[in-house]
Amino acid sequence: MKLTLKDIAHSLGVSTATVSNAFSRPDQLSADLRERILGEAKRLGYRGPNATARSLRSGKTGTIALVLTERLQYNFEDPVATRFLHGVSEIFDQQNINMLLLPSRAEFYRNNTVDSLADGFVIYGPPRDSSVLERIVVRGKPTITVDFNLPEVRSLNIDNFHGARDAARHGLKAIENGPLAVLALRVLTESEVVGRIQDDDVLASPYESVSRRRLDGYRAALEETKRSLDNEWVWNVPESRYEYGYQAAREALMSNPRPKLLLCMSDRLALGAIAAAQDLGLNIPQDLKVIGFDDIATAAYQRPALTTVHQPQNEKGRQAAKMVLGLSEYTKDVLLEAKLIVRDSC
Missing domain, CATH: 3.40.50.2300 (Response regulator)
Structure with a gap:
């Protein structure tokens, strides 16, 4: 039988919220209580709340996709790209946001729907295939273009x-x-x-x-x-x-x-x-x-x-992250x- 939060809560005589906090918000519980909950969950074979189900209920995954124009490898070789990535990751770390790195090759998306997991997109440079842009924009999620402009999408550029x-x-x-x-x-x-x-x-x-x-x-x-x-x-x-x-x-x-x-x-x-x-x-x-x-x-x-x-590559990365998360004072x-x-x- 598949165990649920309710089963663990009933076994321990606590609320389902308390069990959930033991896995996802440990700072809300005392160390002894959390240890008791996790110990009972392990004994019964319960591995924690279903992350997929939780994201479906909330409509959020806590993940922003960074779509890279160049080969993924190139972005870890080029000092300009790495400074931009550093700035983006700095803000994502502060906000507890996951970063999903995606290429802009159209063939990558033919049998792949991983981009559907993202709550928003930062597109770093214009993809050579416009179908990738169309695929992202049609989702209607927060999107920022960096180093190029796209109609009806906010952009971030160097002068x-x-x-x-x-x-x-x-x-x-x-x-x-x-x-x-x-x-x-x-x-x-x-x-x-x-x-x-x-x-x-x-x-x-x-x-x-x-x-x-x-x-x-x-x-x-x-x-x-x-x-x-x-x-x-x-x-x-x-x-x-x-x-x-x-x-x-x-x-x-x-x-x-x-x-x-x-x-x-x-x-x-x-x-x-x-x-x-x-x-x-x-x-x-x-x-x-x-x-x-x-x-x-x-x-x-x-x-x-x-x-x-x-x-200012680091600052460009920080601003891009803030804009897609709605933390920036910039509205244009x-x-x-x-x-x-x-x-x-x-």
Whole structure:
């Protein structure tokens, strides 16, 4: 016979609420009483309240899903993503909320309904397959998008456009009229290789792409000085990885004319670019100036120290968690400041 809370309560002569507290709210009972209840439950073979049934009654599981655009593995390698995850988990820990990590690959959901367990969703970056977004939004649960916008869904973004514009303004002053190149992170909608942007390439939408917003910021700074950024001086890079930055920078620096400034859409790309320049015998910042984006921890300790744009990743994670839990004072879209940090590389 399957035992219930009532059976244990009857056996001990206590209320069902008291038995329930012994399993889920031990701080509400004395140590002796809780020990007596748990001992009797063990003797009778009762393993505690049914969590699934309880969640069905309350309509809550105490779980928020974090939908990650990149491979799950990538988010534990990339310092920007890990700082965001740190901020989210800090608030979830405080509120006793579970975190469910989900990929954004459409094939994951074909025979899987694990996302139905979530009380809400934080979508970190735009999924490449829109069907994943449709699946989440149609549930009608609290949802926050991070680093992109979605109609009728609250968003949390870094001010990528103005951060990039400030970086480009600073770099252009340093090189005056010298040539420059951009190492752009996933600015193409369909490309998994490192290479120059071609005129017929389809750029990602500025409403869905952090990189497109940064590219538009670079171009805005150039337009202020009556200059333009031709596509042939923009290298698309599929992931923020040191080796990709090295490869793209080496190609750019072997071009004619050789760039005097590299605007890199991540610090990891910038660090790879600095290594490529040094291997080519160039001195930084005398022969080449480099500006990154993100302000990861190693940016300040690199030699030369990296000029970059700081984005508050921990705070972004904390705010995303507060927004989806209804703890934030923000009731509309949120745009966090991106601030230029000037160091030795430019």
